Amino acid sequence: MPEPAPALRMSTAAGRGTLAAAVLASGMVFLDTTVVNVALPRLGAELGASVAGLQWTVNGYLLTLAAFVLLGGALGDRFGRRRVFLVGVVWFTVASVLCGLALRTDWLVAARFLQGAGGALLTPGSLSLLQASFHPDDRAKAIGAWSGLSGVSTALGPFLGGWLIDALSWRWIFFLNVPLAVLVVLATLRWVPESRDESASRTRGSGRQARRFDVAGALLGALALAGVTYALVDAPGRGLRSPAVAGAALVAVLAAVVFVLVERRRGETAMLPTGLFGSRLFSVLNVFTVLVYAALGGFTFFFAVYLQNVVGWSALVTGLALLPMTLLLLVGSPVAGALSAKIGPRLLLTVGPVLAAVGLLLLREVGPGASYWRQVLPGVALFGVGLTMVVAPLTASVLAAVGDRFAGVASGFNNAASRVGGLLAVAALPLLVGLSGSGYEQHAPLTAAYRGALLWCSGLLLAGAVIAALLVRRPQGKS
Known part of the structure; x- marks a missing residue:
């Protein structure tokens, strides 16, 4: 009915x-x-x-x-x-x-x-x-x-x-x-x-129901994410060769492989139809999403801790420091979306990450006694402007890269990809910059880790910009 x-x-x-x-x-x-x-x-x-x-x-x-x-x-x-x-x-x-x-x-x-x-x-x-x-x-x-x-x-x-x-x-x-x-x-x-x-x-038993109710796919995806997250988070304390870390990494790889096999076997009845990735643009945009949102997740994780434990700001002032970024997103996203529809997404998806990376490089120099107006706001604002140029054009391009009947699953997967980017960044960056134990409470280790993390985040953004410049094109039609 x-x-x-x-x-x-x-x-x-x-x-x-x-x-x-x-x-x-x-x-x-x-x-x-x-x-x-x-x-x-x-x-x-x-x-x-x-x-x-x-x-x-x-x-x-x-x-x-x-x-x-x-x-x-x-x-x-x-x-x-x-x-x-x-x-x-x-x-x-x-x-x-x-x-x-x-x-x-x-x-x-x-x-x-x-x-x-x-x-x-x-x-x-x-x-x-x-x-x-x-x-x-x-x-x-x-x-x-x-x-x-x-x-x-x-x-x-x-x-x-x-x-x-x-x-x-x-x-x-x-x-x-x-x-x-x-x-x-x-x-x-x-x-x-x-x-x-x-x-x-x-x-x-219909294909439509099976595609929409793929419990096995969801559980395998969760197991793969949990395994890689556990391995990255526990590696600094246990060591890369510890049985727990190696076992978690192995579980993650096996779960990811089985997930791909199961979803491919189910075809269009899968929770995530692998045929979607036949669209090169859809695949490229989701790699771009992981890179950009990994940079965002890593930055916000380190920035809030650094401002309070090294710069010495209160939680309220730290929250206010991040406010311009979100306000820029609210005000500027509709403008960026309209501009992308007019000129295509490639220019915005290339320039936006570059501006955001420059903003993070400015914020690397923030230290104790920093002036918000002179040293923090310019970097936060530039990062916010760059992110604003990305969000709406990215979402519209992902939806335009696939057929209308897959709009829901494409949007959901891209949303999940953005969260996975943040998750992997928060899991991996402390390992990459050597922050562990109670180091986040100590000025010297946290300062070194913060500056290293923002350098990594800038690199992720610039990698996204290169991918957009070389591989993103205006969607020509529905696949």
Whole structure:
């Protein structure tokens, strides 16, 4: 049976309530993606965490969020988008409370794994609810409002988190999700209609259902990411030749190989149809995505810790230091997207990473007693301008590189690729720059590691620029 025609309008209470639920829920996920970096020095000191503990605090969340986000969308299509969305909100909130109550680093890391899994359930649901529920005439307006308001939550994350950390405790960046979640649940129960893909839920064994409900693919992808992350994070402490590190690396390789074989065998019924990579542009753009977002993830991980533990700034001032970057993204992304549609993506995807790399090279020279206006703002602003030139053109180009029927899975994979880039950078950079143990609390080791990490991040951005200049072309049609 076909799905009922969507009927919500923006002018109605139900329409506004549905939009509010989607925005608040996605805002929680985006908030916890950005705000934790600002809290790392405080929670590390209070819990006695090592560098590896800080890495896992960030990466535990990114790993499960990246690995299961496609599966989360499939669960909503099959079992009901509102139902799975509500499960994700409650799951995410309970995990947030566990994070806030953590008394040990391993407790916090385990809760962050759970939190990422909850985010994987609610993130695709927040957007698919709008797509499925609103009248076609209001759908674009609702999705545009969701994008803008969700971006505001991302912009406010470091500032709000810094204020909570200084005024109360790092634990309140997690407890804040509780009142937000209560509002989301109430609004969802009151106004959000249920919807599902009837063909996926009723047609057992069909290709369409199998493609959208590929549990094996999701688990193999998660195992590959977990193995490589564990190997990179634990290598400084255990050594590259230790059985645990070597075993984790071997598991990662085997899981990745089996994942490719399983997805190739399933063809178009796979969670990630390997035929997508027959489009050279799609493949190139996702390699570019990993490089750029690895630079972003590595920079934000080191920058927030360095500003507090070496420069001596408070959590609030650190959050404010990052604010211009996000504001530039909010204001400039629509302009960059329109310009890319007019002239093609190659120029923007080439120049943007170069500007961002120059911004990071400027920020390498920041030291104790640094002036925000003279030494920090120029680098942050230049990095933000470069990133703004990349984000919207990249997303539009990824979607244009594949057929319309694969738009959802292509967008989901590119989103996962961006998170994987950040995850790998946070896992690998401390190993590459020689930061381990309690080195993040000591000026000399942290300064050397920070400057080395930003050099690596600049190199990743410049590699992305070269790839864009040589291999990216304006999409000529759907594949």
